[in-house]
Amino acid sequence: MRIKQILQTKAEEQKISVKGWVRTNRDSKANAFIAINDGSCMSNLQVFVDKEIVTDQDVLRRAATGASIEVKGILVESPGQGQSVEVRAEEIIIIGDCPEDYPLQKKRHSNEFLREIGHLRGRTNTFGAVVRVRSAMAFAIHKFFQERGFVNLHTPIITASDAEGAGEMFQVTTLPFESFNSQNGIDYSRDFFGKKASLTVSGQLSAETYATAVGDVYTFGPTFRAENSNTTRHLAEFWMVEPEMAFCDINGDMDLAEEFLKYIISYVLENCAEDMEFFNKWVCKGILDQLRGVASADFARVTYTEAIAELEKANAKFEFPVSWGIDLASEHERYLSEEVYKRPVIVYNYPKEIKAFYMKLNEDGKTVRAMDVLAPGIGEIIGGSEREDSYETLIARIDELGLNREDYDWYLDLRKYGTVPHAGFGLGFERMIQYVTGMANIRDVIPYARTPKNCNF
Amino acid sequence: MRIKQILQTKAEEQKISVKGWVRTNRDSKANAFIAINDGSCMSNLQVFVDKEIVTDQDVLRRAATGASIEVKGILVESPGQGQSVEVRAEEIIIIGDCPEDYPLQKKRHSNEFLREIGHLRGRTNTFGAVVRVRSAMAFAIHKFFQERGFVNLHTPIITASDAEGAGEMFQVTTLPFESFNSQNGIDYSRDFFGKKASLTVSGQLSAETYATAVGDVYTFGPTFRAENSNTTRHLAEFWMVEPEMAFCDINGDMDLAEEFLKYIISYVLENCAEDMEFFNKWVCKGILDQLRGVASADFARVTYTEAIAELEKANAKFEFPVSWGIDLASEHERYLSEEVYKRPVIVYNYPKEIKAFYMKLNEDGKTVRAMDVLAPGIGEIIGGSEREDSYETLIARIDELGLNREDYDWYLDLRKYGTVPHAGFGLGFERMIQYVTGMANIRDVIPYARTPKNCNF
Numbered sequence: 001m002r003i004k005q006i007l008q009t010k011a012e013e014q015k016i017s018v019k020g021w022v023r024t025n026r027d028s029k030a031n032a033f034i035a036i037n038d039g040s041c042m043s044n045l046q047v048f049v050d051k052e053i054v055t056d057q058d059v060l061r062r063a064a065t066g067a068s069i070e071v072k073g074i075l076v077e078s079p080g081q082g083q084s085v086e087v088r089a090e091e092i093i094i095i096g097d098c099p100e101d102y103p104l105q106k107k108r109h110s111n112e113f114l115r116e117i118g119h120l121r122g123r124t125n126t127f128g129a130v131v132r133v134r135s136a137m138a139f140a141i142h143k144f145f146q147e148r149g150f151v152n153l154h155t156p157i158i159t160a161s162d163a164e165g166a167g168e169m170f171q172v173t174t175l176p177f178e179s180f181n182s183q184n185g186i187d188y189s190r191d192f193f194g195k196k197a198s199l200t201v202s203g204q205l206s207a208e209t210y211a212t213a214v215g216d217v218y219t220f221g222p223t224f225r226a227e228n229s230n231t232t233r234h235l236a237e238f239w240m241v242e243p244e245m246a247f248c249d250i251n252g253d254m255d256l257a258e259e260f261l262k263y264i265i266s267y268v269l270e271n272c273a274e275d276m277e278f279f280n281k282w283v284c285k286g287i288l289d290q291l292r293g294v295a296s297a298d299f300a301r302v303t304y305t306e307a308i309a310e311l312e313k314a315n316a317k318f319e320f321p322v323s324w325g326i327d328l329a330s331e332h333e334r335y336l337s338e339e340v341y342k343r344p345v346i347v348y349n350y351p352k353e354i355k356a357f358y359m360k361l362n363e364d365g366k367t368v369r370a371m372d373v374l375a376p377g378i379g380e381i382i383g384g385s386e387r388e389d390s391y392e393t394l395i396a397r398i399d400e401l402g403l404n405r406e407d408y409d410w411y412l413d414l415r416k417y418g419t420v421p422h423a424g425f426g427l428g429f430e431r432m433i434q435y436v437t438g439m440a441n442i443r444d445v446i447p448y449a450r451t452p453k454n455c456n457f
Numbered sequence: 458m459r460i461k462q463i464l465q466t467k468a469e470e471q472k473i474s475v476k477g478w479v480r481t482n483r484d485s486k487a488n489a490f491i492a493i494n495d496g497s498c499m500s501n502l503q504v505f506v507d508k509e510i511v512t513d514q515d516v517l518r519r520a521a522t523g524a525s526i527e528v529k530g531i532l533v534e535s536p537g538q539g540q541s542v543e544v545r546a547e548e549i550i551i552i553g554d555c556p557e558d559y560p561l562q563k564k565r566h567s568n569e570f571l572r573e574i575g576h577l578r579g580r581t582n583t584f585g586a587v588v589r590v591r592s593a594m595a596f597a598i599h600k601f602f603q604e605r606g607f608v609n610l611h612t613p614i615i616t617a618s619d620a621e622g623a624g625e626m627f628q629v630t631t632l633p634f635e636s637f638n639s640q641n642g643i644d645y646s647r648d649f650f651g652k653k654a655s656l657t658v659s660g661q662l663s664a665e666t667y668a669t670a671v672g673d674v675y676t677f678g679p680t681f682r683a684e685n686s687n688t689t690r691h692l693a694e695f696w697m698v699e700p701e702m703a704f705c706d707i708n709g710d711m712d713l714a715e716e717f718l719k720y721i722i723s724y725v726l727e728n729c730a731e732d733m734e735f736f737n738k739w740v741c742k743g744i745l746d747q748l749r750g751v752a753s754a755d756f757a758r759v760t761y762t763e764a765i766a767e768l769e770k771a772n773a774k775f776e777f778p779v780s781w782g783i784d785l786a787s788e789h790e791r792y793l794s795e796e797v798y799k800r801p802v803i804v805y806n807y808p809k810e811i812k813a814f815y816m817k818l819n820e821d822g823k824t825v826r827a828m829d830v831l832a833p834g835i836g837e838i839i840g841g842s843e844r845e846d847s848y849e850t851l852i853a854r855i856d857e858l859g860l861n862r863e864d865y866d867w868y869l870d871l872r873k874y875g876t877v878p879h880a881g882f883g884l885g886f887e888r889m890i891q892y893v894t895g896m897a898n899i900r901d902v903i904p905y906a907r908t909p910k911n912c913n914f
Contacts, residue, residue, distance in 0.1 A: 002606060002672065019704045021875050038703075039671030040606060068875040095704075096846070096876035104874075119867040120874070122670030131671060135609040142599050149459060149497060152592040156905045157614065157679045158627075158656075158694050160912040170615075170649065171634075172627050172656065174683045177643045186634045192627065192683055192693065193912035199615075199629065206914065210904060213579030214496030214588060215459065221679065222614045226631045226649055236649065237615055246495075247476045247552075389553070410576040410914060417561075417577070418478050418525040419553035447667060448613045455617040455650035457663065457867060 004040035011077045011085040018045060018087065019070045019095065021123065022063050024106060032060055034089075036069065039128055042274045046078060046086040047071050059092050065105055066098030066123075111444050118448055118457050126283065129275035130445055133268060134433050140267035141220055141241055141429075144260060150216040150243060155203030157222065160195050161407070168226040169198035170236075199224035203242050204424060205358075205411055208387060211244040211422050212414050218243040220429075228452050232441045235430060237450040244424035250360070250369040250386040253423035254346050257373050257382050258299045260427075261344070265295045268436055284438020290377055291436065297343040304350045304367065307332075310340050327354045328372075333379035344375045357397045358411075359385040360421075371425070378435050384425025391415035461497035468534045468542040475502060475544065476527045476552065478580065479520050481563060489517055491546075493526065496585055499731045503535060503543040504528050516549050522562060523555030523580075568901050575905055575914050583740070586732035587902055590725060591890050597724035598677055598698055598886075601717060607673040607700060612660030614679065617652050618864070625683040626655035627693075656681035660699050661881065662815075662868055665844060668701040668879050669871050675700040677886075685909050689898045692887060694907040701881035707817070707826040707843040710880035711803050714830050714839050715756045717884075718801070722752045725893055741895020747834055748893065750800065757802040761824065764789075764804045767797050784811045785829075790836035801832045814854045815868075816842040817878075828882070835892050841882020848872035 001009075003020060020038035031051055035044035049060065063069050070093040078086040103109075103117050104124065114121040121127040142152065158172050174192040188195050203219035210217045223240045243260075245252065269276060269291060280288040302310070311322040311332055316339070320329045328336075328347070337345050348371035349362060359368035373382035388394045394415055398405055405412070433445040443449035448457045458466075460477060477495035488508055492501035506517065520526050527550040535543040560566075560574050561581065571578040578584040599609065615629050631649040645652050660676035667674045680697045700717075702709065726733060726748060737745040759767070768779040768789055773796070777786045785793075785804070794802050805828035806819060816825035830839035845851045851872055855862055862869070890902040900906035905914045 004606070019877070039608075066875045068877045095878075096872075096874075098875045099873065102874050119666040119870060120670070122667045128671055131608055131610065131667060134611070135603075135607075138609045138611075139599055139603045142596055146592075146596045149461070150592075151496075151588055152595045153588065153904060154591070154595075154679075154696055156694065156907060156912075156914070158681075158907050158912060161914065168631075170629050170631060172629055174625075174627060175634075177628075177632075192685075192909060193907070194910040195912065197912050206905060209576040209914070210579045210588060213577070214585055222611075224615075228649075237613065239611055413576060415553075416556065417553075417559050418523045418555045420476070420525045421552075447610060448663060450613060450615050450650070452649060453651040455613075455615060455652065455654050457613070457618065457666070 002040040003036070003038045003043070003045045006045060006075065007041065007043055007083070007085060009075065009085065011075045014075050015072070016075045016087065017070060017072045019068070020045065022065055022067045022069060022098075024065060025060075025063055027060060034063055034069075034071075034092075036071065039122075041132075042125060042129055042278055043083065046080065046083055047073070047089050047092075048086055049089045049092070054089050054092055056092075059094055062094045062097055063092060064098055064100075066102040068095040068098075069093060070095055111441065115443060115449070122447070125278065127444070129278050130433070130437060130439065131447065133272050133275050133279075133437055134445065136268055136272050137264055137429075137433060137436065138220070140264045140271075143267070144263045145216075145218045145243065148216070150218045151210065151214050153203070153207055153210050153217040153219050154221060155200070155206035155219050157200055158193070158197050159200045160193060160197050161205070167201045169201060170224050170226045172197045172199060201225060202240070202426065204244065204426065207242055207244040207424065208411070208414055208422065211246045211424070212418070212420060215247070216243070216245045230452055232443075233431065233434075235442055235446065235449055235451060238442075238446070239429035241427045241429060242424060244422060246420050246422045248386075248423045249421050250348060250371060250423060253384050253386060253425060254299075254301060254348065254371050257346070257371070257384060257425050258344075261373065261375075261382070262295045264432070265291050265436065269295065279437045279439075287436075287438040294344055294375060299373070300341040300343060300345040302345060302347055304347055307336055307345075307347045310336065314339070325351050325353065328380075330379040333372075333374040334376070337374045337379070338376045342376070344373060346371050346373050348372075355385070357401050357403065358387050358394070360388045361393055361397070369423075375435065378431070381431065381435060382425050382427050384423065386421065386423040389415060389419045389421050391419065459497040460493070460495045460500070460502045463502055463532065464498065464500055464540070464542060466532065466542065468532045471532050472529070473532045473544065474527060474529045476525070477502070479522055479524045479526060479555075481522060482517075482520055484517060491520055491526075491528075491549075493528065496579075498589075499582060499586055499735055500540070503537065503540055504530070504546050504549075505543055506546045506549070511546050511549055513549075516551055519551045519554055520549060521555055521557075523559040525552040525555075526550060527552055568898065572900060572906070579904070582735065584901070586735050587890070587894060587896065588904065590729050590732050590736075590894055591902065593725055593729050594721055594886070594890060594893065595677070597721045600724070601720045602673075602675045602700065605673070607675045608667065608671050610660070610664055610667050610674040610676050611678060612657070612663035612676050614657055615650070615654050616657045617650060617654045618662070624658045626658060627681050627683045629654045629656060658682060659697070659883065661701065661883065664699055664701040664881065665868070665871055665879065668703045668881070669875070669877060672704070673700070673702045687909055689900075690888065690891075692899055692903065692906055692908060695899075695903070696886035698884045698886060699881060701879060703877050703879045705843075705880045706878050707805060707828060707880060710841050710843060710882060711758060711805065711828050714803070714828070714841060714882050715801075718830065718832075718839070719752050721889070722748050722893065726752065736894045736896075744893075744895040751832060754800040756830070757798040757800060759802060759804055760806045761804055761808065762806070764793055764802075767793065771796070782808050782810065785837075787836040790829075790831040791833070794831045794836070795833045799833070801830060803828050803830050805829075812842070814858050814860065815844050815851070817845045818850055818854070826880075832892065835888070838888065838892060839882050839884050841880065843878065843880040846872060846876045846878050848876065
């Protein structure tokens with residue numbers, strides 16, 4: 001039995017055996033209180049040791065912070081506060097000792113320090129909670145889409161397509177660097193794939209190929225940006241969720257995005273109550289109220305043009321000036337959701353100049369059917385669009401932007417053979433975890449962060 | 458409503474609207490039968506067109522194979538065979554035309570040809586079924602572990618650790634190749650991560666760090682091998698499932714592997730009945746019986762030494778001779794499961810020389826607590842082990858094999874601070890899909906295969 005289950009069990013003086021790691025050992029003359037944790041939940045299980053029953057002083061000394069132990073004893077109601085049950089030890093067995101240079105002694109450590117011991121930080125309250133909430137959110141994502149008949153699609157990680165255009169790419173190669181010579185040039189025919197290959201920045205274009213085959217699909221996998229951004233919101237390697245729906249327009253896309261966000265948040269509130277209480281108390285006060293608000297709000301929906309008008313008449317001083325045509329900055333996004341609408345707001349129909357080539361052009365010829373979900377406390381959390389489904393219009397956009405038609409052969413085929421309106425969006429998983437947990441630095445919501453000059457463990 | 462739901466609906470002459478792609482259009486003088494498919498299931502929905510009701514000849518001509526259409530009409534019981542309901546059309550709307558050069562005309566195409574049009578093959582019966590079954594299996598994997606309290610862990614894709622040692626690695630870089638010069642050497646301090654980085658070959662070592670923090674974890678993500686293997690069983694990019702359990706020995710590991718395989722297979726049999734019937738009929742006759750057999754069998758468990766004895770007394774001619782110490786070849790693995798035990802068999806306690814350094818050494822000093830699950834029709838499907846949890850023994854193994862202690866600093870810490878018995882295994886997801894669907898070539902069970910000289914789409 002794991003501690004999570006034990007803590008939910010009614011104590012009827014039954015015999016139990018439990019294994020875990022010692023968090024604290026308060027040793028006194030006649031008895032000792034050992035708190036053990038096995039990572040199944042935030043709470044420790046308290047072990048009461050009567051030294052007349054457990055007489056081996058050496059075992060009690062070795063049951064120090066960080067040691068792994070097995071406790072055999074009786075599950076009883078706890079007389080103390082903070083737990084309903086505890087174990088009256090009959091036998092303690094040391095599984096693995098823990099020497100005194102263990103970096104995770106009782107005191108509180110900074111997140112910066114804990115990043116340096118990434119292989120151990122999962123043993124702390126904060127990072128145990130992060131990884132449990134992350135896991136619950138990952139499952140909620142799969143559950144949401146599977147319940148709605150979406151097909152989980154694994155789009156390629158290594159790609160030779162430059163067509164994605166969403167950011168700087170990492171190159172993937174097996175060429176022996178040592179043999180390179182700038183005079184001879186690079187012979188990609190000798191590389192593993194026979195041509196230049198990179199890590200994907202988005203699964204969207206591939207997802208469109210399957211959405212126009214089996215209807216509704218979603219990807220959930222790692223994506224990459226080789227951008228030299230050292231901020232609390234950027235990772236070089238992060239996980240992204242990208243649904244794509246056939247026979248769906250911008251309105252259906254907004255409906256799904258709203259339903260999706262509420263579902264994930266409600267799932268976490270329901271299934272991770274203890275960990276979420278921890279974040280609310282120690283990491284980000286008020287996060288629970290904020291999330292409950294999002295889960296129960298009707299999201300506002302306004303056009304980009306309306307949003308700009310709201311910002312222009314705003315009684316606020318923005319760092320970046322506002323006028324029709326600008327890309328919204330984080331300050332604008334937060335002002336809209338926090339001050340104007342006081343709830344999440346979906347802004348749609350953006351100027352085509354600031355959005356990607358594949359987004360569906362509106363009849364006005366100026367705006368495209370893009371939509372961004374802006375949430376209080378964070379700004380943009382989801383970005384999506386209806387895709388251009390007209391072969392002729394897409395070709396014209398590709399030409400207009402000076403892109404190569406040949407690079408988009410297969411993508412254009414989807415518009416040539418039985419084209420359908422389709423739409424989708426992308427959600428950066430780590431930003432969503434930051435939003436849900438209130439963790440300030442994105443490096444702290446993924447087990448091992450990859451950022452410029454940092455690829456440890 | 459999608460076609461999967463419509464086909465399960467009781468026909469009561471209700472009005473419906475349905476969208477999909479035309480598979481066939483049998484047009485005759487007085488009426489037409491149009492079969493449409495939307496990818497929600499294998500079956501088409503039959504549309505009956507009375508030309509006195511739908512009078513636009515041009516629309517009927519354009520509703521050709523591959524075109525996307527909307528049909529408005531009445532859902533009625535079908536008088537024909539093969540379907541319980543059909544739609545009596547009142548109006549047909551062309552959403553997207555499909556010209557005659559559409560590569561997916563009615564005739565059957567070879568899988569080789571379909572690989573060349575990977576962006577369209579999801580529209581065929583076979584590849585629609587593959588991606589639906591793949592998605593169901595992916596969800597079953599998450600469901601299995603989440604129901605058992607495992608934490609889903611996203612281990613890094615880009616790694617600077619050479620410690621994994623499971624195969625040839627792809628290098629990941631942002632260095633401008635053009636500036637290289639073999640005389641100057643490579644200045645990795647200028648690379649994105651400030652050192653040489655590669656694509657992961659396994660998440661296991663990272664998984665161990667979190668298993669010894671939160672107990673039971675599993676990874677399910679892409680892994681990579683830069684091996685020049687052009688076979689029907691190798692991909693350069695494939696998805697792998699790797700559970701890792703704290704406080705677990707080789708026996709618990711075998712229990713979990715058996716339970717896991719049965720669960721995935723049962724889930725697919727239950728949730729993908731129509732697609733599985735298709736595979737049983739057209740792709741691999743008898744696959745359903747084989748899978749039902751695996752789902753209900755008690756797996757045999759034998760030591761490597763016993764398995765070798767069985768092979769030595771076998772009345773079979775093997776290409777590779779058998780003696781204690783050899784690595785089992787596929788022919789041996791299949792002989793054991795198909796001829797000797799006639800069911801899946803788990804072989805454990807392998808000679809240490811043929812297994813990885815991190816596997817727990819047995820008391821005999823000769824064998825390690827490795828285990829492989831061998832299944833009829835395929836051979837090895839799962840490989841795992843109890844991990845070496847003794848700091849001293851692991852150090853000795855690292856030295857013995859001439860590895861660098863420094864490379865394993867953080868891995869050794871797990872044995873230094875509160876070590877626990879722990880175990881896990883790996884399952885190649887695409888091989889499992891091959892096993893379940895009977896698809897002969899691994900390139901055909903992933904949307905876009907990456908193999909030597911092949912990185913298309």
